């Protein structure tokens with residue numbers, strides 16, 4: 001791990017790194033932490049921004065702290081349900097396809113970090129809710145210089161033609177990066193933020209999360225005028241998913257965040273057919289083909 005200053009390194013050491021430090025065995029495949037990281041790399045766990053090391057760091061924070069109750073009550077502020085009883089929704093990670101993975105991760109996390117002060121996190125039920133916690137609250141920390149550059153590009157005043165060329169270039173860039181190094185996420189890690197995680201979702205949000213200082217300091221910025229007393233909402237869906245049909249958006253929100261979205265956009269689209277965006281696109285293509293045949 002690289003730190004920006006001695007102060008940063010010392011504070012990490014005093015808060016959690018004493019537990020997480022692998023020292024000389026950092027590349028030893030038999031080290032319990034390496035085994036855990038390796039297993040994680042080979043799994044595709046939803047959502048992509050969550051990280052097993054976030055769980056490791058939570059455990060380490062408790063382990064190292066002499067005020068364990070304070071830390072635990074901080075974590076208790078986050079929502080960590082795996083089911084929404086009222087609306088009869090269960091988290092995606094309770095699905096069959098993830099059960100086996102979750103059990104493997106649980107035993108590896110136990111092996112690497114078991115601590116009796118948080119033994120409730122190591123039971124199958126407790127481990128699931130820990131996953132639900134980082135899944136529903138984990139915020140990707142967007143500090144990659146590429147994402148800053150893309151963001152700055154968006155702000156440029158360009159002619160339509162220049163805009164199209166630039167957008168096509170950026171799209172291609174992401175495709176090429178993905179070919180080389182797998183899915184590239186505009187984030188260098190994930191974190192938990194008590195204040196931001198208390199914000200509700202809207203498919204037409206009036207605020208967004210930014211990382212203006214290229215570090216983990218999170219800032220919420222209004223994307224439109226907000227009246228006094230109006231609720232501040234952010235989007236839990238990334239930009240791509242936000243463009244999708246009402247049905248697709250609601251499905252993603254139900255599976256990952258356990259609620260039925262009733263935002264103004266969803267309400268205005270209430271009469272839309274229940275099709276996924278893919279189906280919609282296919283239909284559009286068929287329509288186009290039909291029209292070509294007709295003409």
Ligand SMILES: [Zn+2]
Nearest residue numbers: 017021022023
């Ligand atoms: Zn270290």
Ligand SMILES: [Zn+2]
Nearest residue numbers: 203261263266
């Ligand atoms: Zn909505």
